[in-house]
Amino acid sequence: MGNTPTLRFTLAQINPTVGGIDENINLILSAWKKFDSVSDIIVFSELVITGYMPEDLLLNDGFISITEAAIEKLVKQSSTMKSAILIGAPNRDKTALYNAAYLIENGKILSITHKVELPNYGVFDEKRYFTSGTRPEPVDFRDYKLGIMICEDMWLPNVADYLSLKSADVFIVLNGSPFEPHKQSIRIQHARARVEQAGIPLLYVNQIGGQDDLVYDGASFALNAKGDLILQCEEFIEEFQTFSFLKDDAKIYLQHSETESLYQAAMLGLCDYMRKTNQSKILIGMSGGIDSALSAAIAVDAMGAENVTCIMMESEFTSSDSLNDARDCTKKLGANFEEIPIIAMVENFMAALPKTSGLAHENLQARLRGLTLMTLANQCGAMVLTTGNKSEIACGYSTLYGDMCGGFNVLKDLYKTQVYNLATWRNSSKPVNALGHDGVIINQNIITKAPTAELRAGQKDQDSLPAYDELDSILMGLIEEDLSPSQMLARGHNPEIVAKVSRLLKLSEYKRRQSATGVRLSSRAFGRDRRVPIVNGF
């Protein structure tokens, strides 16, 4: 049983940029200066110097040298500061690279702690880069013994047991833990298991921000020695909390509902993708359907209505309902609106290739829309937001180089049924920090009408696909649970439908490989979470 530290901790939940060492150092220095006088130690997240996850930048010697120079800079700075900092950064010796935590104080590196447990599953490839450290000793700091762990170290008993055996007074955990629904309760569950075993308190610091497909939700927290939650930062925003385990001076922000957290993650993922790639203007092909409407709402909430332009591209199959819904929704959102019909484009193209029919003709329309959007985007320096949802992408119900055109996708990891839920939720709730309007912004007709791609007369999605409730239920089994078709049958699904959906899922992998990146909102998104071959006899 440890000796509860009187230390004043500051949790620094910041938003680093992968590879942006100078920017990240500036964020660290700015927090350090701000909280120096009130803190004993300021704790940052895992690999905060490089941003998590730096992927193959870690294989580049020059990149590692720059991180070393940045740490040197912090060490120099520390001689003028009162408090210490604990930061995540890579650490190399002659033969290996480690995922490490540096404790820096008073012109010196007091300790370098190596991560022991390296995740190499799901989205993680840490064994590609790092060597596992030996179990670390607690670090002596101002009369206390700090038990420093890095992310996965906390998910297993191994490191915590050793630190506890060696009389650590507190666990301090640096994390780069991406968002998934219910992830926070899983984190707290693991943290509590460590605390209950050791009888000492725990501090957990996570980064926030979007990085390509991943979103980090923050939600940094502290547990006292009994395992009670005594501090929890807000999700999805930068935050700093200074507190001590002896005083009742920490804030516990409530977590968002599951629906709002999905929405917040999508907003942050898009916003950071734009900001960190120096872009601000978004173009969306507005069809009058639910996917483009929700995408536009998220774009407006993330970037502001003035930065979002919705383009309605009418064809001969566009209904007046769709036209009206697109106009109405854009108006409610306050976004810019343009109508550029593709009717003449289709006719002109058909003059060159008069035999175009069937699926080729459907794709042609989607591709002329994609071409129109990309031309406008190139002309005005905007990014096209593509709007395919996970159900469509799973089945290949989309046109490569057509509606799949775009730089980013906020719906990529949301099933169609989730898209409906989020749209309904957004109409009744304005998310924290959203830049859009309050109230109904997606007209009810968009939510209630039958979905259609409008690429031929009278077409409905459900002519080609099973009803979305059933489709999503099958897809969730095949994807999220990785069940086989026969296991899905045991759940009572229709054999023909299961066979069809499994087949579509397999055959459309080649399209997914060429799809835009988009926010990961589940525990098994397409991409680095689910690595399946294109050529696949299974």
Add this chain to the structure above:
Amino acid sequence: MGNTPTLRFTLAQINPTVGGIDENINLILSAWKKFDSVSDIIVFSELVITGYMPEDLLLNDGFISITEAAIEKLVKQSSTMKSAILIGAPNRDKTALYNAAYLIENGKILSITHKVELPNYGVFDEKRYFTSGTRPEPVDFRDYKLGIMICEDMWLPNVADYLSLKSADVFIVLNGSPFEPHKQSIRIQHARARVEQAGIPLLYVNQIGGQDDLVYDGASFALNAKGDLILQCEEFIEEFQTFSFLKDDAKIYLQHSETESLYQAAMLGLCDYMRKTNQSKILIGMSGGIDSALSAAIAVDAMGAENVTCIMMESEFTSSDSLNDARDCTKKLGANFEEIPIIAMVENFMAALPKTSGLAHENLQARLRGLTLMTLANQCGAMVLTTGNKSEIACGYSTLYGDMCGGFNVLKDLYKTQVYNLATWRNSSKPVNALGHDGVIINQNIITKAPTAELRAGQKDQDSLPAYDELDSILMGLIEEDLSPSQMLARGHNPEIVAKVSRLLKLSEYKRRQSATGVRLSSRAFGRDRRVPIVNGF
């Protein structure tokens, strides 16, 4: 020192399909029956049951169950056979999955050997799937002790030393080793180190075939106890050799030149991608330039001229030289040829968006060509072969949804200077097994003229990019050697050019994420070999 076995081995260098368990079992059974009477043991490659590399199929319980059923089928078969088989397959116990080798004889599994060294670098992610085995004991088989290793086990001394200590008589190595230039000499070098240490002979069996971006070259071999090469299978084709270490009855096929091996790998990669996805017809946008000409040549050599259609899509900027070169080259290749001008399409589109200019206008032309090709492909059930080379792809010198349209790319991992070399080589040498004509098939003018995208008047590649010799030299440093820009300066390159190329390489990552898959022909191809973030401050 071992006891040289009198056993008759058959090396079975076959072409399995990832996930195609039934097909793979049929290939195994067919080889077994054919060589049963002349063999003591028939040796297949690593994970031959599933094909290498099965990626996340290995996470699917149902998939593993099917591999187990397939092994059961082979065990039953073995009671009617005279010889044994040694095959690679996954093996699971209650808590773990192993990359394993099964020795099957006489109605029984004689042994299951687990892979110890799991590669988790480059294109490999084996620690994502497998648990490392403990060092295996030699397996008793017909009076000899077999030292069985799986691929990476042979690249390090650990396993071989143990097998040698335990008196193995021969090393038998099952491999799934993808092609790279000079890979075979590296394999033999590692094999020889094991043989020289142990003083026993070695047998190395690799698979052949294309699987998405990877190509396996086969080149299975044997070394006698002195380390001499006594057997080497042909590269890039299925082959079986039956031999004994006591007799002088093995064949040593010479290796191809480096240039031919690149060409052969590209041919096999394309051919297997088409065959294993049940496609046969290829469309190529023929510009009159070197990239489309070489792509067409490889396509004709791989699939036959009757399956290849070259489409020349003239714009206002197309020179008569380009038109003539495209016609002439297609004629020499014997492929189908169509001309579909895009001049009117561009004009018609400009009527809808009259402000389109500059880069947007250049991209528009490339995208109308992409649209034309995709429409034709959809209409006739063909696949578009996209033709961007590694230099272009590295710099983003290509149009997303334009010339980047396509299902596969044989030049994806070839620098422009390599493209010229291959074109020149192909004009003087007909590759083994190529279906195309002998003699000059790429007119000399295509090889000697200055490269141009012809998207504006008088445009030349070298207006935007450094000369290809210099560009490729810089790119090879940045990509293949992962050097930093400052290291490139130390080699004497121009600072401005290095800065520009590094910047282009970083900024075009988003395009590469949406590019078609294509044959890996280097030790650092874009994709799973080089995993860099899109949002990248480095």
